[in-house]
Amino acid sequence: MSEIILQIDGKDVAASEDMTILDAAKKAGISIPTLCYHEEIEAYGGCRLCTVEADVRGRTNIVAACLYPVQKNLVVRTRSEKIDRIRKMILELLLAHAPDAFDLQDLAKEYGANKDRFEKDSSFCIHCGLCVRYCAEVKKKNAITFVDKGKTREISFIPEISAKECWDCKECFPLCPTEALQAAFVLAKAFTFPSSFLESAPAK
Amino acid sequence: MTRINSVAELEELRKGILSKKDPDKPCIAICAGISCLGLGNGDVISAFKEEIRKQSLEVEVIATGCHGFCEKGPIVVINPEEICYLEVKPEDVPEIISQTVIEKKVINRLVYTDPLSGEKATHMSEIPFYKNQMRVLIGHNSKINPKSIDDYLAMGGYSAFAKALLGMSPVQVLDEIKKANLRGRGGGGFPAGSKWETTRNAPEEVKYVIVNAHEGEPGAFMDRALFQGNPHSVLEGLMIGAYAIGSHQGFIYTRHDTPELRKNLDIALAQAEEYGLLGKNILGSGFDFKVEVHFDVGIFVSGESSALMRSIEGKAPEPRPKYIRTSVSGIWDRPSNLNNVETWANVPLIIGRGSEWYNSIGTERSKGTKLISLSGHVCNSAVVEVPMGTSLRDIVYDFGGGIPNGKKLKAIHFGGPMGGTIPESLIDNPLDFDVLSKLGASMGAGDMLMMDEDTCLVEVARYFLDFLSGESCGKCVPCREGIRQMLNILTNMTKGKGVEGDIELLEELSEVIGEAALCSLGRSVQKPLLSMLKHFRDEFEAHIKEQRCPAHSCKELIALEGA
Numbered sequence: 001m002s003e004i005i006l007q008i009d010g011k012d013v014a015a016s017e018d019m020t021i022l023d024a025a026k027k028a029g030i031s032i033p034t035l036c037y038h039e040e041i042e043a044y045g046g047c048r049l050c051t052v053e054a055d056v057r058g059r060t061n062i063v064a065a066c067l068y069p070v071q072k073n074l075v076v077r078t079r080s081e082k083i084d085r086i087r088k089m090i091l092e093l094l095l096a097h098a099p100d101a102f103d104l105q106d107l108a109k110e111y112g113a114n115k116d117r118f119e120k121d122s123s124f125c126i127h128c129g130l131c132v133r134y135c136a137e138v139k140k141k142n143a144i145t146f147v148d149k150g151k152t153r154e155i156s157f158i159p160e161i162s163a164k165e166c167w168d169c170k171e172c173f174p175l176c177p178t179e180a181l182q183a184a185f186v187l188a189k190a191f192t193f194p195s196s197f198l199e200s201a202p203a204k
Numbered sequence: 205m206t207r208i209n210s211v212a213e214l215e216e217l218r219k220g221i222l223s224k225k226d227p228d229k230p231c232i233a234i235c236a237g238i239s240c241l242g243l244g245n246g247d248v249i250s251a252f253k254e255e256i257r258k259q260s261l262e263v264e265v266i267a268t269g270c271h272g273f274c275e276k277g278p279i280v281v282i283n284p285e286e287i288c289y290l291e292v293k294p295e296d297v298p299e300i301i302s303q304t305v306i307e308k309k310v311i312n313r314l315v316y317t318d319p320l321s322g323e324k325a326t327h328m329s330e331i332p333f334y335k336n337q338m339r340v341l342i343g344h345n346s347k348i349n350p351k352s353i354d355d356y357l358a359m360g361g362y363s364a365f366a367k368a369l370l371g372m373s374p375v376q377v378l379d380e381i382k383k384a385n386l387r388g389r390g391g392g393g394f395p396a397g398s399k400w401e402t403t404r405n406a407p408e409e410v411k412y413v414i415v416n417a418h419e420g421e422p423g424a425f426m427d428r429a430l431f432q433g434n435p436h437s438v439l440e441g442l443m444i445g446a447y448a449i450g451s452h453q454g455f456i457y458t459r460h461d462t463p464e465l466r467k468n469l470d471i472a473l474a475q476a477e478e479y480g481l482l483g484k485n486i487l488g489s490g491f492d493f494k495v496e497v498h499f500d501v502g503i504f505v506s507g508e509s510s511a512l513m514r515s516i517e518g519k520a521p522e523p524r525p526k527y528i529r530t531s532v533s534g535i536w537d538r539p540s541n542l543n544n545v546e547t548w549a550n551v552p553l554i555i556g557r558g559s560e561w562y563n564s565i566g567t568e569r570s571k572g573t574k575l576i577s578l579s580g581h582v583c584n585s586a587v588v589e590v591p592m593g594t595s596l597r598d599i600v601y602d603f604g605g606g607i608p609n610g611k612k613l614k615a616i617h618f619g620g621p622m623g624g625t626i627p628e629s630l631i632d633n634p635l636d637f638d639v640l641s642k643l644g645a646s647m648g649a650g651d652m653l654m655m656d657e658d659t660c661l662v663e664v665a666r667y668f669l670d671f672l673s674g675e676s677c678g679k680c681v682p683c684r685e686g687i688r689q690m691l692n693i694l695t696n697m698t699k700g701k702g703v704e705g706d707i708e709l710l711e712e713l714s715e716v717i718g719e720a721a722l723c724s725l726g727r728s729v730q731k732p733l734l735s736m737l738k739h740f741r742d743e744f745e746a747h748i749k750e751q752r753c754p755a756h757s758c759k760e761l762i763a764l765e766g767a
């Protein structure tokens with residue numbers, strides 16, 4: 001596969017043509033923040049935290065690094081006033097849902113995001129889709145899915161599948177950047193494993 | 205029906221159809237468009253059928269597509285005279301049959317009366333609403349039976365396709381579309397010719413062509429009017445495009461909730477197939493083409509090109525990032541050319557009459573006619589077709605009949621939840637893609653929402669965001685969360701809970717959503733709001749600083765004022 005030279009933050013970086021900006025940056029040791037990206041699953045483009053500036057043929061585009069394919073002579077800036085402003089706002093929007101999530105707090109510090117800027121809606125889930133996609137793509141079980149659309153979209157365990165699969169797996173739990181997955185599982189457990197749920201309930 | 209194997213046979217068939225048609229035979233064309241059906245035209249249609257059966261008359265009754273003058277529905281046109289009856293009720297039917305159909309007398313009570321002069325107009329061509337339009341796309345709606353391919357053939361249908369297929373090379377067809385400067389009618393105004401060319405030149409052998417008939421914008425109803433009323437005109441455009449692009453498989457993506465449209469489409473495809481206009485070796489040319497119909501899942505974002513293609517693949521309609529265009533990598537990663545219903549319907553006209561004719565209509569950079577649906581505070585909610593370049597004032601007053609209840613026009617909103625608003629003071633501008641986008645209001649699909657002086661624009665901005673909050677896919681953060689917060693802020697404003705800094709925060713949110721969202725839905729959600737802030741900023745400020753709604757529309761603010 002032929003090699004492509006592009007520029008990231010002023011550095012010439014070599015990449016192969018099937019790489020994204022994020023891949024190339026990683027290889028060159030340049031870090032770009034991500035929330036919905038995971039090496040084992042297909043890039044998703046949901047969180048938009050990896051947004052960078054990319055100059056193509058004299059035009060500056062705002063693109064998601066985890067999806068944008070590298071090209072010859074591409075000039076990428078991973079930080080700029082605009083990029084920082086976008087990341088700060090994205091973090092503030094997410095902190096309205098999960099003000100205590102560790103991953104978000106660290107990033108918030110770096111970008112000066114205020115966790116109280118927006119009206120709170122403590123539903124925890126930030127819709128990164130890691131749990132859903134990990135289960136579908138890596139475990140091939142599809143025990144978790146997104147339901148609904150727009151602002152009422154949420155994750156949901158599918159009881160018939162999760163009753164069989166989840167108890168001994170739980171591999172998606174550590175992927176979740178918030179407490180949402182745990183909470184959803186506890187809820188689902190109440191339906192899918194009524195007996196075990198009762199057992200684990202505190203004794204009278 | 206027998207299969208047609210050549211252009212000669214097609215012309216033979218056409219001659220046969222025409223010779224069997226008696227031009228003097230009465231034909232009652234009853235509008236079965238969505239608006240007229242909603243007004244009870246189903247009963248009128250049954251009443252006519254019943255009456256004709258009772259009297260054993262030799263009269264044809266057809267349920268047609270929208271005639272355009274929806275405000276005055278249910279509409280009935282008695283052909284061949286084109287006597288136009290408005291607001292017809294089932295009780296009127298026996299009289300129409302005995303007086304007009306049999307005795308050829310006009311029933312004065314049912315014809316158009318000019319609201320100002322009181323003058324009557326009996327024939328469609330005399331009614332001012334129709335007289336000054338240029339109805340090259342939708343004009344046949346009141347004459348043909350959309351369930352009959354023979355009606356379409358009788359008016360010269362499929363001759364442009366035959367001309368392209370056997371008289372022109374695919375590149376010649378493509379060049380003609382390029383020379384015509386046809387621009388997409390679905391919202392973007394993108395040149396159709398160059399999009400076709402991209403798909404044509406894409407290396408992958410298997411290519412697709414698609415009709416976007418999703419029409420999800422609230423207030424848009426012209427695509428359905430055209431597609432339901434004259435499905436073959438869109439189909440013929442698609443076939444010509446397929447030939448030019450080198451595609452052998454077409455898709456129609458349309459609404460699941462319009463049964464009449466669905467029925468007409470199924471019939472149109474079946475009839476085209478029976479005649480061999482779809483299938484293998486069409487008209488003996490060696491060209492193969494077939495078409496499949498897919499239905500939307502009732503969510504606005506599924507009209508977006510990449511989401512639509514996902515949906516056709518049988519997946520959830522979630523947009524994909526457009527770093528590779530769908531014209532190169534669309535359905536199943538194959539080159540896929542998507543155009544709007546109206547865009548496709550222009551194609552047979554351009555090939556049939558030539559690009560020079562097409563270029564004679566419209567403005568410098570917006571050619572041809574445009575279908576417009578009028579709604580909101582306007583006397584005539586309607587579908588009109590006018591040449592590009594027509595002044596907005598003429599559209600609102602001549603065709604729309606002005607603003608009802610003696611109110612003044614305040615603003616016009618174009619393009620629904622991804623469009624923009626202009627104030628009344630800009631109404632002398634022409635209907636033109638580029639002029640409208642310069643004013644901050646893209647033409648959108650051609651839906652114009654009139655707003656009178658009592659309309660609160662904070663509330664309208666809120667309404668569009670409320671609509672979008674349930675109609676985006678919810679995948680990416682800026683769109684899903686940004687809409688949620690913008691909606692919160694605007695809702696607070698309408699309740700007198702706006703605070704200093706809200707407008708600036710809305711502007712900051714707008715910037716981030718507009719730049720960072722994944723698809724063009726997210727990247728456009730801020731457009732209505734920004735256009736309203738541009739032209740009506742003081743109205744937003746009054747809600748915050750004085751807790752006052754200048755239009756006296758926000759109920760909770762009126763209550764505050766009274767206190």
Ligand SMILES: Cc1cc2nc3c(=O)[nH]c(=O)nc-3n(C[C@H](O)[C@H](O)[C@H](O)COP(=O)(O)O)c2cc1C
Pocket residue numbers: 387388389390391392393394396416417418419420421504505506507508509510542543544545547548723724725
């Ligand atoms: C959220 C969203 C919804 C859309 N809905 C429609 C629609 O209902 N009908 C349509 O023709 N185009 C719609 N579009 C535009 C299409 O993506 C596409 O640009 C268009 O169908 C191309 O056809 P044209 O070039 O002939 O206009 C929509 C775009 C977005 C972003």
Ligand code: SF4
Pocket residue numbers: 124125126127128129130131132155175176177178180181
């Ligand atoms: S539950 Fe957690 S992992 Fe799953 S989508 Fe929500 S935030 Fe992401």
Ligand code: SF4
Pocket residue numbers: 505522523675676677678679680681683684721722723724725726727
């Ligand atoms: S911008 Fe909105 S509609 Fe488009 S992908 Fe993101 S959430 Fe979905």
Ligand code: FES
Pocket residue numbers: 033034035036037044045046047048049050051064065066067
């Ligand atoms: S990491 Fe790229 S969009 Fe989330």
Ligand code: FES
Pocket residue numbers: 235236237238239240241269270271272273274275277278279587
């Ligand atoms: S629906 Fe009947 S005139 Fe429009």
